[in-house]
Amino acid sequence: MDVVELVNKYGFPIVMAVGMGWIIKYVWEWATKEVKPVIGEANTTLVALIDRIRMLDNDLIRLNQKVNTVLHLRGKIIESDRVMEQVKVESEASQKFNEAVSHAVKKEDPKPFSRKDDLDDQEKEDKKTAASGEG
Numbered sequence: 001m002d003v004v005e006l007v008n009k010y011g012f013p014i015v016m017a018v019g020m021g022w023i024i025k026y027v028w029e030w031a032t033k034e035v036k037p038v039i040g041e042a043n044t045t046l047v048a049l050i051d052r053i054r055m056l057d058n059d060l061i062r063l064n065q066k067v068n069t070v071l072h073l074r075g076k077i078i079e080s081d082r083v084m085e086q087v088k089v090e091s092e093a094s095q096k097f098n099e100a101v102s103h104a105v106k107k108e109d110p111k112p113f114s115r116k117d118d119l120d121d122q123e124k125e126d127k128k129t130a131a132s133g134e135g
Helices: 003-010 012-106 115-132
Strands: none
């Protein structure tokens, strides 16, 4: 029979209800026979991957604790090396400063370098500028 004869004999709503029932049955069989096994396999794989991720996370936590322990133990050595390097740099800077001062004194500069004098001169200029209204 063709669809037009069925609609004439039983009516449109009945024919469509039967058609929807057939579509629902087809989708149900497709989902249970083809999709469900694939989802089951994917679920098994997902559980295995989650277990591996947890193991890696635990390994990373343990490794991080070991690295922190090593850094803590080496920190004492590293800190003393840093302090020694700082003392060395400061002594070299002090030596160069003293050489520069002695070199300036040997030239017999009438006004040896003085940071305080330079700051006083700058403050005087700033006050003059502020008083004159410039700037």
